Amino acid sequence: GQQLNQSPQSMFIQEGEDVSMNCTSSSIFNTWLWYKQEPGEGPVLLIALYKAGELTSNGRLTAQFGITRKDSFLNISASIPSDVGIYFCAGQWGAGNMLTFGGGTRLMVKP
Amino acid sequence: EAQVTQNPRYLITVTGKKLTVTCSQNMNHEYMSWYRQDPGLGLRQIYYSMNVEVTDKGDVPEGYKVSRKEKRNFPLILESPSPNQTSLYFCASSFQGQGANGYTFGSGTRLTVV
Numbered sequence: 001g002q003q004l005n006q007s008p009q010s011m012f013i014q015e016g017e018d019v020s021m022n023c024t025s026s027s028i029f030n031t032w033l034w035y036k037q038e039p040g041e042g043p044v045l046l047i048a049l050y051k052a053g054e055l056t057s058n059g060r061l062t063a064q065f066g067i068t069r070k071d072s073f074l075n076i077s078a079s080i081p082s083d084v085g086i087y088f089c090a091g092q093w094g095a096g097n098m099l100t101f102g103g104g105t106r107l108m109v110k111p
Numbered sequence: 112e113a114q115v116t117q118n119p120r121y122l123i124t125v126t127g128k129k130l131t132v133t134c135s136q137n138m139n140h141e142y143m144s145w146y147r148q149d150p151g152l153g154l155r156q157i158y159y160s161m162n163v164e165v166t167d168k169g170d171v172p173e174g175y176k177v178s179r180k181e182k183r184n185f186p187l188i189l190e191s192p193s194p195n196q197t198s199l200y201f202c203a204s205s206f207q208g209q210g211a212n213g214y215t216f217g218s219g220t221r222l223t224v225v
Contacts, residue, residue, distance in 0.1 A: 042216030
């Protein structure tokens, strides 16, 4: 099946720093999604990208849908302690609601 | 409040003892799905359902069963649990055709099989 390689696996940064994470695949996806999971909760959608080359922002978060449709990145600017969590990329493929998830990036922010 | 409700939140069981994890949604969603989350592997789909009485295998269906007798409920059944099914499980739902944009996830069920 489809596979997504997400990196880095974890990051430990200082509050105020910018963060960048990405996902790559050998497969093409129709939609790229970025989710955040906080401890004890399910993933919550942050950003959805629908077209190759699309760049979308949500507050301090910016994500891009790669031109080749095989990759995406998420940037977080000026990180704050509440950014802590696991961030997942996901690619939607096929005609239905099929999603493939990356392995996740665990973000830790030091105040 | 629109939500996906899973029960139980935590479960410790012994190998071979049948168990069911329930999932219920109040949004009239057609599509429901079960995932398991393991460190470094992200979320992997176990089973999904496009509508009542329509279910299909995801990427890791071995050792699991599901049923969809009603639109709101999508229970996950482990007939004979084994230690390798120790994991964090999530149920998700969406409107059919809305694509992945509409996924709502439950809060998770942490299962330990000893």
